[in-house]
Amino acid sequence: MGTTTEGRVLGPAPSATGHDPWAAGTAVHVLHVMGLPFSLHLRGPGARSAETVRLVQQAHEELVRVDEVFSTYRPDSDVSRIDAGLLLVSDAHPDVAEVLRLADVAQARTGGRFSAHLPDGQGRTRFDPSGVVKGWAAQRVFARLMAAGDLDVCLNAGGDVVVGTRTAGRSWGVAVTDPVGGGLLGVVRLRSGAVATSGTAARGAHIRDPRDGGAPSASTQVTVRGPTLLWADVLATAAFVAGDDALALLADHPGYEATVVSRDGRVRSTAGMALEPV
Numbered sequence: 383m384g385t386t387t388e389g390r391v392l393g394p395a396p397s398a399t400g401h402d403p404w405a406a407g408t409a410v411h412v413l414h415v416m417g418l419p420f421s422l423h424l425r426g427p428g429a430r431s432a433e434t435v436r437l438v439q440q441a442h443e444e445l446v447r448v449d450e451v452f453s454t455y456r457p458d459s460d461v462s463r464i465d466a467g468l469l470l471v472s473d474a475h476p477d478v479a480e481v482l483r484l485a486d487v488a489q490a491r492t493g494g495r496f497s498a499h500l501p502d503g504q505g506r507t508r509f510d511p512s513g514v515v516k517g518w519a520a521q522r523v524f525a526r527l528m529a530a531g532d533l534d535v536c537l538n539a540g541g542d543v544v545v546g547t548r549t550a551g552r553s554w555g556v557a558v559t560d561p562v563g564g565g566l567l568g569v570v571r572l573r574s575g576a577v578a579t580s581g582t583a584a585r586g587a588h589i590r591d592p593r594d595g596g597a598p599s600a601s602t603q604v605t606v607r608g609p610t611l612l613w614a615d616v617l618a619t620a621a622f623v624a625g626d627d628a629l630a631l632l633a634d635h636p637g638y639e640a641t642v643v644s645r646d647g648r649v650r651s652t653a654g655m656a657l658e659p660v
Contacts, residue, residue: 411438415445416453416516418540422527425534426549437530441523448519451475454510465509478511484612485514489592492620492631497592517578517615520544524611537611544576544611558657561603562647568657576611580604580618581643591623600625602645607655608638 407429413420422441428434451474453459460478463469471478485498498511520539527535528546536545536554545554555569556577570577580589581603591598606618617638621628632640632652639655651657 409434413438413442413445415442416449416519416540417455418516419538420445420520420540421538423536423538424527425552426532428531428533434531434533437527441527444523445519448477448515451477452481452511452515454512461509461511481511481514481518484518485511488514488613488616488620491635492616492624494593495591495620495623495631496616500590500592501595503595513616513619514612516540517542517576517610517612521576521611539611542576542578542611542615545572546574555658557660558605558641559603561643566660567605567641567643567649568659570605570607570656571658572607575607575609576614577605577607578611578614578618579606580615580622589619589622598623598625600645601628601642602647603643604628604640605642606632606638606640608635614638 407425407427409424409429411422411424413422422438424434450456451460454461454465456462460469460474464471464474464478471482482498489497496513498509498514499507500510502508516539520537520542521544524535524537524544524546527533527537532548534547534549534552536543543556545556547553553571553573555571557569558567558577558579559565560567561581581601582589589598590596601622604618604621606614606621608614608617613635617632617635617640621631621640621642624631628642629640629650629652632638639652641649641651641655641657643649
């Protein structure tokens with residue numbers, strides 16, 4: 383569910399005093415759901431507490447429930463039954479209407495380059511809100527963890543990353559891979575916010591233009607940084623579809639910045655997209 387992504391968590395930056403940022407208490411949990419690994423990196427005095435473990439378990443249960451409702455691979459999910467004409471959106475789980483509303487907003491904001499209604503190549507349009515669901519679900523789980531206590535939180539949803547810090551002087555580093563030359567393009571350093579990537583390096587030409595069903599080929603990878611994972615993920619997909627117009631699309635969305643790798647290996651970025659060297 384969702385798009386191919388290339389982010390990798392490097393961890394919080396060390397403080398100016400040289401203190402090891404992982405020493406005060408850390409925990410890493412890997413949750414396998416939606417066909418993806420969701421890794422939670424937690425730092426703070428309560429990172430290993432029973433209450434935090436309980437919250438992580440609740441997060442896992444929430445993501446499993448989301449998958450049961452939205453999976454396009456399960457014939458009994460609400461989304462599959464809607465696509466098959468067996469269930470009305472009004473009769474589905476209330477979250478379906480919320481996600482569909484967000485997908486409609488995304489379609490309008492991207493000029494149709496993103497949609498929950500996708501041509502399947504056989505003359506029909508299928509209902510597939512997966513491009514919204516992963517970012518929406520991960521952002522919701524992340525917000526609950528951030529609200530629960532004095533923790534630095536990083537949630538890596540299959541490579542799309544959302545982070546928050548409560549510890550003064552700390553930040554997280556998210557590495558962005560080079561899909562053409564291998565290695566890394568650089569590191570996005572942030573105290574809070576999200577990084578999402580859409581591309582073809584891992585899964586081939588799986589992204590389709592909702593307007594005509596074509597496989598965009600101008601770009602190999604688009605990485606977007608912004609305040610929320612939901613919209614960073616949406617905009618990464620839409621910008622990939624936009625091809626040569628990717629950076630122009632991002633210009634219409636204040637607070638979101640991007641780096642685009644073209645098919646020929648050329649790298650372009652918006653003015654506010656700072657990648658630290660590795």
